[in-house]
Amino acid sequence: MADHEHTSGGFKLPKEVALSILALVFLITVIIFAANYIPSKAMGDRKKVDEEAVATRIQPVAKVELAAATAGGAKVSRSGEEVVKSACFACHGTGAAGAPKIGDKASWGQRLAMGLDGLLKSAIAGKNAMPPRGGSDVSDIELARAIVNMANKSGASFKEPAAK
Numbered sequence: 001m002a003d004h005e006h007t008s009g010g011f012k013l014p015k016e017v018a019l020s021i022l023a024l025v026f027l028i029t030v031i032i033f034a035a036n037y038i039p040s041k042a043m044g045d046r047k048k049v050d051e052e053a054v055a056t057r058i059q060p061v062a063k064v065e066l067a068a069a070t071a072g073g074a075k076v077s078r079s080g081e082e083v084v085k086s087a088c089f090a091c092h093g094t095g096a097a098g099a100p101k102i103g104d105k106a107s108w109g110q111r112l113a114m115g116l117d118g119l120l121k122s123a124i125a126g127k128n129a130m131p132p133r134g135g136s137d138v139s140d141i142e143l144a145r146a147i148v149n150m151a152n153k154s155g156a157s158f159k160e161p162a163a164k
């Protein structure tokens with residue numbers, strides 16, 4: 001009788017079970033195919049999307065810093081050297097447009113006599129080829145620091161104004 005179990009072999013999968021398994025295999029095949037196919041097709045757009053996502057994520061920080069800088073916020077305001085590099089050097093580093101060149105004591109000499117306050121007023125308003133604030137959006141204090149930075153390399157010994 002022990003043989004009976006081995007040789008029976010008559011166990012039949014119910015039809016429903018067989019169909020479900022078939023359907024499952026089909027579904028898995030479709031998923032694997034889709035998972036492989038879709039990313040490779042969308043790969044081109046992916047980098048762009050990532051860059052946009054990063055830009056969106058850092059935007060609030062960038063906005064806050066810009067707002068603080070333009071509001072003349074003492075906390076995040078730029079140093080004289082930073083302002084000179086980014087907003088003044090184009091002209092004052094080279095003497096372009098007739099700008100008094102940094103380090104050129106002769107062309108700064110007369111101007112330094114105006115004192116820091118006078119130079120600041122002049123730089124805020126602009127003068128001839130010098131656009132107001134050098135064409136930048138720097139605050140008064142940042143502009144003053146930039147003037148001190150340039151003037152002190154050109155014969156002056158101004159004291160950098162303290163943040164209010």
Ligand code: HEC
Pocket residue numbers: 083084087088089090091092096097098099100111119120122123127128129130131133134135136138143146147
């Ligand atoms: C587009 C070129 C340009 C840029 C940028 C520029 N300047 Fe000037 N700047 C000039 C010129 C030109 C003069 C000389 C104007 C004159 O005396 O006719 C000048 C003169 C000045 C003077 C002397 C003003 C006076 O009354 O004699 C100061 C101070 C000054 N600039 C500060 C700055 C600072 C600070 C920055 C950066 C925030 C800056 N400039 C950016 C062109 C520029």
